[in-house]
Amino acid sequence: MFEIKDLHVLVESQQAEIIKGLNLSIVPGEIHALMGKNGSGKSTLAQTILGSPYFKVTQGSISLNGKNLLELSPDKRSLAGLFLSFQYPSEVSGVNVLSYLRMIYSKKTGIKLSPIKFRKLVEEKLELLHMKDDFTKRYLNEGFSGGEKKKMEMLQMVILEPEVVILDEVDSGLDIDSLKVVGNVVNYLYEKTKMSILVITHYARILNYIKPSKVHIMNEGKIIKSGGKEFARLLEEKGYAAVSN
Amino acid sequence: MLPFQIDMTYSQVKKDKRDRILAKPNSAPVGLNQALIRQISGIKGEPKWMLDFRLEAYKTFLKQKNPTWGGDLSGIDYDKIRYYLNPGSNEKLNWSEVPQEIKETFEKLGIPQAEREFLAGVKAQYDSEVVYSSLREELEEEGVIFLSMDEGLKRYPEKVKDYFGKLVPSADNKFAALNSAVWSGGSFVYIPKNSHIKRPLQAYFRINAVSMGQFERTLIVADEGSYVHYVEGCTAPTYSESALHAGVVEIFVKKGARVRYTTIQNWSTNVYNLVTKRARVEENGVMEWVDGNFGSGLTMKYPSCYLVGKSARGETLSIAFAQENQTQDTGSKMMHLAPNTSSNVISKSISMQGGKTNYRGLVYVASGADNCKSHVECHSLILDKKSLAGTLPQMDIRNSTAEATHEASVSKLEDEKLFYLRSRGLTEAEARSLIVSGFIEPVVKELPMEYAVELNRLLEFEMEKAVC
Secondary structure, X not given: OEEEEEEEEEEOOOOEEEEEEEEEEEOOOOEEEEEEOOOOOHHHHHHHHHOOOOEEEEEEEEEEOOEEHHHOOHHHHHHHOEEEEOOOOOOOOOXXXXXXXXHHHHHHHOOOOOHHHHHHHHHHHHHHOOOOHHHHHOEOOOOOOHHHHHHHXXXXXXXXXXXXXXXXXXXXXXXXXXXXXXXXXXHHHHHHHOOEEEEEEOOOHHHXXXXXXXXXXXEOOEEEEEEOHHHHHHHHHHOHHHHHO | OOOEEOOOOOOOOOHXXXXXXXXXXXXXXXXXXXXXXXXXXXXXXXXXHHHHHHHHHHHHHHHOOOOOOOOOOOOOOHHHOEOOOOOOOXXXXXXXXOOHHHHHHHHHHOOOHHHHHHHOOOOOOOOOHHHHHHHHHHHHHOOOEEEEHHHHHHHOHHHHHHHOOOOOOHHHOHHHHHHHHHOOOOEEEEEOOOOEOOOOEEOOOHHHHXXXXXOOEEEEEEOOOOEEEEXXXXXXXXXXXXXXXXXXXXXXXXXXXXXXEEEEEOEOOOOEEEEEEEEEEOOOOEEEEEEEEOOOOEEEEXXXXXXXXXXXXXXXXXXXXXXXXXXXXXXXXXEEOOOOOEEEEEEEEEEOOOOEEEEEEEEEEOOOOOOOEEEEEEEEEEXXXXXXXXXXXXXXXXXXXXXXXXXXXXXXXXXXHHHHHHOOOOOHXXXXXXXXXXXXXXXXXXXXHHHHHHHHHHHHHHHHHHHO
């Protein structure tokens, strides 16, 4: 169970409170959507969950299976099973994609596969993503298009097989075809591992591909409304305006 | 493929002679004077012209002043330096006297105890003769000369005389003058016409780098159409008690020849590393400097190419890494003296824990040299607030047809990137070393494999230190 209780978060640099008492719990295998306007604090929440140095938790707790995540460094949170698909993934020049993937894979799983075996593993995942082999010869996110960056995030996700996946605006910068691919990959991993998913978005269109069982509306640092599948359907039919009021 | 490696200090010295050297009262006293220079030359049994060359250089050395730029040289006390160490010197360090941090680095790099002792200067001798003699035979069959400078002078005095000091005259700078007066060790390499040496020539068996000496002198002549890759140094920290390292390297690249010269140095921080490296490149020749500077307290080194023949090409790829109490003042000089010559410089520097790096370079295009092209790129990465990086590129273009570009960037290690990598399970140290090794990748990929591997290990270790 992934749980956030009465979370308050400051932006370190401005001392401004962005998240003001947020509660959220996701049972293993559930897919939740978190929607809200720009500036409602959605991305801050995503970054805070992983332990971004830019934000400071002043109150509340975040836990996974009873383990307090706030005490852990970002890498420990990742090893504990969290994965955040970044809205803006960093470009790391000179770092070969394949050897990077092998590095994070062995950190996460403790398994050191030979480069040849690991390449095989990656090739299978690349197929899922409709990505070409030469992708792995490039430098990490360097010169990648917006869509390629999102696919790179998905590739890392399927390699790490996390327990909790947070998708931060995963649909931004994607055309319909890429959006379908991303949706398929998330569903593939969901079928395989039944991980918990939190889809953060301000467009409903991604929810056509990744179907949430719960939808939350966030405004000014709080969840102001939550609902189940009915709520999601309403959202789908009548749009965001219908549910946010 | 194994590189050719030769223990320059010992391989050419016959057993009996080696014993004789070992039996001699070991090193010269501190300080420098004419009598000592005569003594050095005498021990080596040099021809008179070399003695004269040394004595002349000594006069120049006395006249010249320390450079006032580049770094603080005021700590050098010329009267306290030992200018000649006999190869068989009995004055070895005790393992217990080797600084702890150097021992730790050895540990992390996984260097066996036996090798550690050589690198630390505890032992001065390692006999790799047996292992590598077959490789040497292979070279000799090709007509390649690959000897220590001392031995080269003995066996090929005329050939040496034709080139020695012709590219870096002793009056070039104070340290070149000093080297010319007291040089010892280094290599003499001659590659015959059209001879392509596939394996890199490695001047020193890795663990013998410590015997490389303070004032080594290297001369490489690559005859027309030939190719050679020469490698010196090692990534493991080289502890030297001697505070001054002033080497001179001269390279003659004949018509259509190509020479690559790779250096990796990691001197202990008490060392002033002041080296003059220069190549003269003839028509269609290519000179490539690959230079990695990790250690020393102050390094001042600017490998240069004199592009004297049409369509000659010069290239420098360098990495400088400065930590606490370290200044790396490095760069490259490209002198376009003939038409259609081209040059390319890529410099990467990293400073952390109060270290200072500086790119200092010159591109010169002579008025008669039409259609020259030059590209200089220097990128600095600063890992923390205490550290500094500077760029001092200079261009002196006297021909309007020249195409010269310069690109410089100074970047900080971004928290955002660190966070991104850490969120995927990498520790802060791992994330840092990944970013840094990516930053220098364009240069590292040009290194021989074993060096590249060691270099990455060295970086990982340094990054761990930085995080603690």
